[in-house]
Amino acid sequence: MRPSESFPKVKYLYGPVATIFASTKTGSWRILRPVIQQEKCTRCGTCAKHCPLDVIEVDRGNKEKEVVIDFEYCKGCGICANVCPRKCIEMVPERGVK
Amino acid sequence: MDGNAAAAEAMRLARVQVISAYPITPQSPIAEKLADFVAEGSLKAKYVRVESEHTAMSVAIGAQLTGVRACTATSSVGLALMHEVLGVASGCRLPIVMAVVNRSLASPWSLWCDHQDSMAERDSGWLQFYAEDPQEVLDYLLIAYRVAEDPRVLLPAMVCMDGFFVSHTPAVVLVPEQETVDSFLPPYNPANLYLDPDDPMFVNDLTPPSDYTEMRYQHKVAFEEAFKVITEVQEEFFRLFRRRYSFIETYKCDDADVVLVTLGSMSGTAKYVVNELRAKGYKVGVLKIVVFRPFPADQIRNALKHVPVIGVMDRSAGLGAEGGPVWIEVSRALSGLEPMPKVAGFVGGLGGRDLAPHVIEKAFRNLIDIKEGKIEMRQGSKWIDVREDAMKIREVKVNV
Numbered sequence: 001m002r003p004s005e006s007f008p009k010v011k012y013l014y015g016p017v018a019t020i021f022a023s024t025k026t027g028s029w030r031i032l033r034p035v036i037q038q039e040k041c042t043r044c045g046t047c048a049k050h051c052p053l054d055v056i057e058v059d060r061g062n063k064e065k066e067v068v069i070d071f072e073y074c075k076g077c078g079i080c081a082n083v084c085p086r087k088c089i090e091m092v093p094e095r096g097v098k
Numbered sequence: 099m100d101g102n103a104a105a106a107e108a109m110r111l112a113r114v115q116v117i118s119a120y121p122i123t124p125q126s127p128i129a130e131k132l133a134d135f136v137a138e139g140s141l142k143a144k145y146v147r148v149e150s151e152h153t154a155m156s157v158a159i160g161a162q163l164t165g166v167r168a169c170t171a172t173s174s175v176g177l178a179l180m181h182e183v184l185g186v187a188s189g190c191r192l193p194i195v196m197a198v199v200n201r202s203l204a205s206p207w208s209l210w211c212d213h214q215d216s217m218a219e220r221d222s223g224w225l226q227f228y229a230e231d232p233q234e235v236l237d238y239l240l241i242a243y244r245v246a247e248d249p250r251v252l253l254p255a256m257v258c259m260d261g262f263f264v265s266h267t268p269a270v271v272l273v274p275e276q277e278t279v280d281s282f283l284p285p286y287n288p289a290n291l292y293l294d295p296d297d298p299m300f301v302n303d304l305t306p307p308s309d310y311t312e313m314r315y316q317h318k319v320a321f322e323e324a325f326k327v328i329t330e331v332q333e334e335f336f337r338l339f340r341r342r343y344s345f346i347e348t349y350k351c352d353d354a355d356v357v358l359v360t361l362g363s364m365s366g367t368a369k370y371v372v373n374e375l376r377a378k379g380y381k382v383g384v385l386k387i388v389v390f391r392p393f394p395a396d397q398i399r400n401a402l403k404h405v406p407v408i409g410v411m412d413r414s415a416g417l418g419a420e421g422g423p424v425w426i427e428v429s430r431a432l433s434g435l436e437p438m439p440k441v442a443g444f445v446g447g448l449g450g451r452d453l454a455p456h457v458i459e460k461a462f463r464n465l466i467d468i469k470e471g472k473i474e475m476r477q478g479s480k481w482i483d484v485r486e487d488a489m490k491i492r493e494v495k496v497n498v
Contacts, residue, residue: 010494012490014492016205019492019494
């Protein structure tokens with residue numbers, strides 16, 4: 001270990017700036033959570049294409065692989081549920097999800 | 099209703115005919131409510147959707163010149179964006195009345211209350227009223243229309259309310275009957291400049307040095323006239339609506355050893371703290387400034403000439419100055435008194451920080467200590483609610 005690592009110098013920044021990005025995990029904003037019926041889903045990928053945060057992972061046409069949503073960032077906007085051609089995404093209140 | 103609703107209600111009662119407002123937090127509910135009034139037909143006005151506050155004020159200027167009561171409202175950086183055209187409105191002596199919902203200026207970005215936005219416009223040639231609660235918002239707006247449009251004044255007016263503390267906090271508001279307001283506030287009659295194809299004027303033309311000073315002097319005289327007119331209008335307002343207003347409001351100042359000068363919503367908290375401290379035997383009082391432009395120096399001097407120690411609470415930083423702007427003006431108003439009172443400045447409540455009772459009490463305790471000779475009065479404004487770690491709130495580690 002180099003000496004500078006064991007004794008890091010400290011300085012202070014002035015003005016509006018964040019160096020700890022605590023509020024970037026937009027999943028904390030979510031009130032409604034999209035829940036996908038994996039059996040009904042055809043893996044068409046329409047939801048992933050429309051997701052404004054690009055947090056839905058679909059292996060198109062591969063029924064074996066489940067659709068995965070990154071809930072650290074999903075805001076629960078509901079666009080996926082609206083565009084789903086099979087209507088197999090339901091928006092469930094967060095508190096109701098176990 | 100809250101302060102925003104009271105402002106919209108007052109503008110409807112004033113029968114404004116052209117509305118040009120651009121939404122900005124915390125003013126947006128005013129813009130929305132006026133739009134509702136127009137949509138439902140309870141206000142016969144043209145609502146112009148504009149793309150910025152600069153345009154909102156420009157449209158208001160054009161509309162007012164055609165001989166109607168124009169209407170707008172804004173906050174913070176919206177008011178700053180209007181800065182250029184605020185001077186056009188006042189210089190052309192157009193009595194536009196605007197609600198200003200006080201919010202701090204960027205940066206740091208903040209949605210919350212302080213007075214830097216309207217204090218930055220204190221020399222823009224507008225009248226300025228500061229309301230403590232929603233009732234005062236409604237009443238000062240009605241008073242402002244009458245004062246602004248008086249041929250002896252002809253100045254635009256800002257009625258300021260603290261963002262969220264007044265704009266979003268509901269309170270009981272007595273809304274007067276339309277007929278009573280109509281008798282108080284007759285239809286707008288353009289007494290000075292106007293746009294009429296049958297009687298053309300070239301308004302806001304280039305003015306050479308040979309006339310500029312004289313027009314500024316006319317503007318200055320208008321503020322002097324405003325003292326008389328405001329008194330008359332407040333008197334008539336009392337006769338019709340039974341609520342009495344003045345340039346300043348004094349609370350338990352008569353026998354006070356120590357008085358705190360306030361502006362806006364903090365005044366209510368300060369009066370509460372006065373009652374608490376009086377119960378403990380301290381002779382303290384509050385002087386609330388209602389009209390900041392024209393600045394009521396004589397009224398303040400008369401009310402405080404017997405008070406040995408005075409504090410002034412500024413809700414703006416007065417960056418680069420010796421202290422906050424209200425403190426500077428109050429100090430100036432009291433200078434020359436014999437004996438000269440001690441006038442201590444405070445800065446607090448910035449960017450939405452609450453001027454809670456314990457903060458106001460800290461200011462009073464400071465003043466009492468000065469009065470009792472326990473501490474020396476410091477030069478410049480004291481930052482009453484700043485955290486001790488102020489210079490160290492953003493720590494980063496650097497590898498050398």
